[in-house]
Amino acid sequence: MRAARHPATWLPDLVFGLIAALSLAPFGLWAATPLALAALLWRLAEAPPATVLWRALAAGFGWFALALFWITEPFLVDVARHGWMAPFALILMAAGGALFWALPAWAAARLSQGPVARAAAIAAALVLSDWLRGWIFTGFPWAQIGxxxxxxxxxxxxATTGALGLSLLTVTMAALPVAARAMGRKATLAGGMAAILLGAGCWAVGAARLAAPLPTDRDLILRIVQPDATQSLKWDPEWSAVFLRRLLDLSAEPGRRDLVIWPETAVNFLLEEAAEVLPVLSQAADAPLVMGIQRREGSRFYNSLATILPGGTVAEVYDKFHLVPFGEYIPWGDALARFGIGAFAAQQGNGYSPGPGPVAMTLPGMPDFQPLICYEAIFPQHLRALDQRPGWLLQATNDAWFGTLSGPYQHLDQARLRAIETGLPLVRAANTGVSAVIDARGQIRDSLPLNTAGKIDAALPGALPPTRWQAWGNAPVLALILLILGASVRRRTSSS
Known part of the structure; x- marks a missing residue:
């Protein structure tokens, strides 16, 4: 408790957490995380467990406060009603994320002994917490260490290790000089050099993979339409008509297109009410259309993607199943709805109901694709849930909620990571941007910037063979983490 009474004891750790987050978009200082984590582990390796708890809590708070400061943006769409919630949302999110650093670090410190074992155990525990964040409380694997x-x-x-392997690489680079510290200055320098060589080796392997030829693009032209519908105006009756006209005009522009793609919740009407307008949409597209739209089934509402065939026939509907807690649904929502409490971002009803789960959608003349609506693209486990591998991934999203500083770019980065993990191209249709065509190695082929109305006409990139990550998932990395933790605990037992 003494550490809690003296801010100077944890203030450096808060700063290290802030510096570490500079590797994330929009900053992109990739070396910041391993360097700042090395400084943090240096302070934690010889500290008592109670001090480790407070220092890791401060560092985690700094990391998540800077990484997630975009979380205030949804509350600023309607400042008069929700603006007061913004600082509380950021503080609560940062504090909650900080617990995912503090508690595993504290447990690792208690279960290990000596600076070498403790540095290794805390580093492994932080990676394990990255994995746990993807599952606990429906999961939120945003801003992972790697x-x-x-x-x-x-x-x-x-492509081999998944995102979790990037986190393991980062903490390994940070821990090597710290673990070697107990063996003297020369060993510390050798540990630092080993960390640099490890990073350089992974860089070289990655560069070689990027230099290898990609499969030939498919002879299919996709038209991705970005209407730039400002969130504060999106549901206004007059403005929604303006945004619909943009969608129609951009879809109808001359040029070949074999499929037209609109973003999440592209229109302000329900699918059940669209029988008369769907032929108009189809005529403008002059090709099959995939569109984000809300739908109703009895008293339930869904955030959906619908495929519309020429003539206006609805072919298939996909319902988003991994919903944003408190944004798209409220836990115990049916009971709380009686008191007028509904989900923050859901336009219809008191919140959305979840769909049945991951699916592949089909269209004539097109390879099957796996749809991902907005938030679902941050969960890699959903990409291993299908019995048969699709030909490509489609993310329809409305990043207008996230502002313009960091949220949309971090979301785009995670979509790129899904392409790398699976070896599948990913096509991204975003309401206000960033819409993009991403190849099977996560490289952006074409894109539209934020707050720009426009379209992309691009060939569908080819897919690579199934990756090792798609075959193995996170099992090898998790096994290695548990091995490190087990070795650290065994060293403590043998020492005592």
Whole structure:
């Protein structure tokens, strides 16, 4: 408790957490995370467990506060009603995320003994917490420790290890000089050099993968339409008509297109009410259309994607199943709805109901694709849930909620990581941007910037063979983490 009474004891750790987050978009300083984590581990390796708890809590708070400061943006769409919630949302999110650093670090410190074992145990525990964040309380694997590598060749190792492997690489680079510290100055320098060589080796492997030829693009032209519908105006009756006209005009522009794609909740009407307008949409597209739209089934509402065939026939409907807690649904929503409490971002009803789960959608003349609506693209486990591998991934999203500073770019980066992990191209249709065509190695082929109305006409990139990550998932990395933790605990037992 003494550490809690003296801010100076944890203030450096808060700063290290802030510095570490500079690797994430929009900053992109990829070296910041391993360097700042090395400084943090240096302070934690010889501290008592109670001090480790407070220092890791401060560092985690700094990391998540800077990484997730975009979380305030949804509350600023309607400042008069929700603006007061913005600082509380950021503080609560940062504090909640900080617990995912503090509690595993504290447990690792208690279960290990000596600076070498403790540095290794805490580093492994932080990676384990990255994995747990993807599952606990429906999951939120945003701002993982390894995400700072996404815009570098090092990200290519995710084709084998997944995003979790990038986190393990980062903490390993940070822990090597700290673990060697107990053996003297020369050993510390050798540990630092080993960390640099490890990073350089992964960089070289990734660069070689990027240099290898890609499969030939498919002879299919996709038209991705970005209407730039400002969130504060999106549901206004007059403005929604303006945004619909943009969608129609951009879809109808001359040029070949074999499929037209609109973003999440592209229109302000329900699918059940669209029988008369669907032929108009289809005529403008002059090709099959995939569109984000809300739908109703009895008293339930769904955030959906619908495929519309020429003539206006609805072919298939996909319902988003991994919903945003408190944004798209409220836990115990049916009971709370009686008191007028509904989901923050859901336009219809008191919140959305979840769909049945991951699916592949089919269209004539097109390879099957796996749809991902907005938030679903941050969960890699959903991409291993299908019995048969699709030909490509489609993300329809409305990043207008996230502002313009960091949220949309971090979301885009994670979509790129999904392409690397699976070896599948990913096509992204975003309401206000960033819409993009991403190849099977996560490289952006074409894109539309934020707050720009426009379209992309691009060939569908080819798919690579199934990756090792798609075959193995996170099992090898998790096994290695548990091995490190087990070795650290065994060393403590043998020492005592």
């Amino acid at each position: 995400h700072g590598w996404i815009d570098t060749p090092v990200a290519q190792i995710a």
